[in-house]
Amino acid sequence: MKTTKLKAALIVMVVMGIGFSFTAINKVTVKGSDTMVILSQKWAEVYMKKNPGASIQVTGGGSGVGLAALINGSTDIANSSRPIKTSEVEKLKARYNTMGVEIPCAKDGLSIYLNKANPVSSLTLKQIGQIFAGKITNWKEVGGADASIKLYGRESSSGTFGFFKDNVVKTDFSPSCQTLPGTAAIVNAVKKDRNSIGYGGAAYAEGVKDCGVKKDDKSPAILPTAATIKSKTYPITRYLYMYLKSKPTGETKAFIDWILSPAGQGLIEEVGYYPLK
Amino acid sequence: MKKVIVAIMALVFGAVNAQEVANDSVKSISIDSLQQAINLHQLKFDALNEQISPLQEQVDKMAKLKISGYIQAQFETYDTWNAGIHGVSPVTGTAPITNSFSIRRARVKFTYEALDGVKFVLCPNFEIDRVRLTDVYVMLNDRWTNTFSLWIGLFNRPTYEVEFSSASREFAERSLFTRILYPQERDQGAKLEANFMTKYEIPLKLQVAVLNGNFATGSAANQVKDVDNSKDVMARAVYSLKFPSKGLGIDFGGLGYFGNNEVITQTATPAIFTDENGNKFTPKVGDNLKKEWYGAEMQVYYDFLGGTSFKTEYVRGTLSGFKAADFPTQVNTLFTNNNKVRDIEGYYLSLIKNVGKDHMLSIRYDVFDPNTKKSGNEVATIDDLKFKDWTFAYQYFFDENIKIMLSYTMPLNEKSANPAITNPDFANVDHIDNTLTLRFQAKF
CATH class of the missing domain: 1.20.5 (Single alpha-helices involved in coiled-coils or other helix-helix interfaces)
Incomplete structure (x- = not known):
């Protein structure tokens, strides 16, 4: 008898739990890549003007932070400037029984920033990787002045850091690489130091010069321009992504559909990135 | 002027x-x-x-030091007290205990990533009366291709259900055959893993492990080192298919376990064993008794009105069991087939459905047959009875750290009218041994 009462109490608890949790909230939260914050805020701002009932809340923190928030359920959309990792997909499978939904929403090129006074104007991908890995430490090794190279980069939670590490450095960053909170800070640091080098979104390169990037010794140096990034001839080109736990519905779907429409894609170049087509 | x-x-x-x-x-x-x-x-x-x-x-x-962990506190009601599962036998002559609060897990995992590709993991499990090490290993990743990793120490045996953390699992306990074939889930040894996704974008994972093979058999003192010279080898391959436009993902693979139980002692009057066909034999010290099986697995993930998954594993092979009284060092208390070599079979089928963001419903049917050569009234001992378990579970994710699970397990044993089975709990009846678990989990 006692057991029956206990079981009945448990069932009531469960039903109450279900009831409380189905409270509907018509708000879309977007979290993740700092690279995408301005773009995402622009999208949200214009979308909310056109759809006064919609509420889109955008925050940064880094791609890793956004994907972690998606996995733990605290955001609807994770912005990421790198592809999702296998380990993150495994966590989505374990928690939500889905593979996640990947939506490429814009294109971006990663510039290699050099000080304007630096005589070096182009580097191969391998040289850039070796510089950031600490294997090349003096500019004279790549045709520059006899001066130590000062490195600036992003924090490990940044998708830009992850993408650059996986595709260019391909090993650990040099311990001497100073991490700064955001691409603007990197540009500012490179602007002030003639022997420095940094990386970040092509749109941020103001007051510094873009380094031409060669795929290898025999390839021509390519500068990150709208044309080379759109055509993916610039070697460090990437997609910017939105990730979801499962297929979007309701307001989230409407927002994403609008981002992928000509109206949403048309805003991308205004903030320095490039549309998908 | x-x-x-x-x-x-x-x-x-x-x-x-x-x-x-x-x-x-x-x-x-x-x-x-x-x-x-x-x-x-x-x-x-x-x-x-x-x-x-x-x-x-x-x-x-x-x-570089990451600390994670989880605590599982639970309340259970049992139809009967099962010492094998719950760890404490009722005092003879007293009323059986039918419900209890307990701490199931209290684990803290320390992961130190000294360099890119070098990890040290230490994970103690705190219990009421002791602290036990669960995972202790060094993991070396190859830095050049980001494909291979070498694990050395104490770690999970490479199977899907074993490697799927109990913090994420949809049911209160793993399926019966996993608990029997891989006691305590872990073993000491070395494992080489190759994941061809990162470098080559081939969704294939290979695992080969060489293990002591005796973990969680006999007393805790046995776990310090191997008790015999022979090592067990496990090999597993998993391939993943993705169909993003359909919201579908399929992982499938196979495994082989190649080991044996070496007879390291014999009793004064040599203990007599029976083989897979019921023939008697007396093993000598140094003889190897078979412990090998092959298996297959599949996990299907489908994004239909939220997440849905279907998971299954199947194994078939041979396992030898030792009697606790004769071979205290080598007994696997969950495989009660005393001094016998048996052809075994096990599998599970589970269906899991997420409902909204915070709810998960799951159902599992799992089977373990400790003697595939006999069934029905041919079964003359409780140890050979086949078990079919149904488990129903509901999980509520309160927030990112806390979840509540309600799980109900109904083990159904094979019925045998063979007069050799005299225990009234099992004599041509289903033993009443259902368990209801209400579990609170905090993870950080």
Whole structure:
């Protein structure tokens, strides 16, 4: 008898739990890549003007932070400037029984920033990787002045850091690489130091010069321009992504559909990135 | 007069000139003081930089250490008390205990990533009366291709259900055959893993492990080192298919376990065993008894009105069991087939459905047959009875750290009217041994 009462109490608890949790909230939260914050805020701002009932809340923190928030359920959309990792997909499978939904929403090129006074104007991908890995430490090794190279980069939670590490450095960053909170800070640091080098979104390169990037010794140096990034001839080109736990519905779907429409894609170049087509 | 005017103009010019000179001198002082102030601040910044640099180094070192863990506290009601599962036998002659609060898990996992590709993992499990090590291993990743990783220490045996953490699992316990074939889930040894996704974008994972093979058999003192010279080898391959436009993902693979149980002692009057066909034999010290099986697995993930998954594993092979009284060092208390070599079979089928963001419903049917050669009334001992378990579970994810699970397990044993089975709990009846678990889990 006692057991029956206990079981009945448990069932009531469960039903109450279900009831409380189905409270509907018509708000879309977007979290993740700092690279995408301005773009995402622009999208949200214009979308909310056109759809006064919609509420889109955008925050940064880094791609890793956004994907972690998606996995733990605290955001609807994770912005990421790198592809999702296998380990993150495994966590989505374990928690939500889905593979996640990947939506490429814009294109971006990663510039290699050099000080304007630096005589070096182009580097191969391998040289850039070796510089950031600490294997090349003096500019004279790549045709520059006899001066130590000062490195600036992003924090490990940044998708830009992850993408650059996986595709260019391909090993650990040099311990001497100073991490700064955001691409603007990197540009500012490179602007002030003639022997420095940094990386970040092509749109941020103001007051510094873009380094031409060669795929290898025999390839021509390519500068990150709208044309080379759109055509993916610039070697460090990437997609910017939105990730979801499962297929979007309701307001989230409407927002994403609008981002992928000509109206949403048309805003991308205004903030320095490039549309998908 | 002209001279006077010229003299006055010269005086005024001189005064004006003097004023300008005075103004210039004020400006010059202001720039100098500004420069001094900048220099002073620069010195302060440099001093701060010097102070921060060693702190930054300390913070960077600290960031290499990650601490995670979880606690599972639960309340269970049982139809009967099963000492094998719950760990404490009722006192003879007293009323059986039918419900209890207990701490199932209290684990803290320390992961230190010394360098890219070198990980140290230490995970103690805190129990009411002791602290037990669960995972302790060094993991070395190959830095050049990011494909291979070598694990050395104490770690999970490579199967899907074993490697799927109990913090994420959809049911209160793993399926019966997993608990029997892989007691305590872990073993000591070395494992080589190859994941071809990162470098080559081939969704294939291979695992080969060489293990002591005796973990969680006999007393805890046995776990320190191997008790025999033979090692067990496990090999597993998993391939993943993705169909993003359909919201579908399929992982499938196979495994092989190639091991044996070496007879390391014999009793004064040699213990007699029976083989897979029921024939008696007396093994000598040094003889190897079979412990090998093959298996297959599949996990299907489908995004239909939220997440849905279907998971299954199947194994078939041979396992040998030792009697606790004769071979206390080698007994697997969950495989009660005393002093026997048996052909075994096990599998599970589970269906899991997420409902909204916070709810998960799951159902599992799992089977373990400890003697595939006999069924029905041919079964003459409880140890050979086949078990079919149904488990129903509901999980509520309160927030990112806390979840509540309600799980109900109904083990259904094979019925045998064979008169050799005299235990009234099992004699041609289903043993009443259902369990209801209400579990609270906090994960960090």
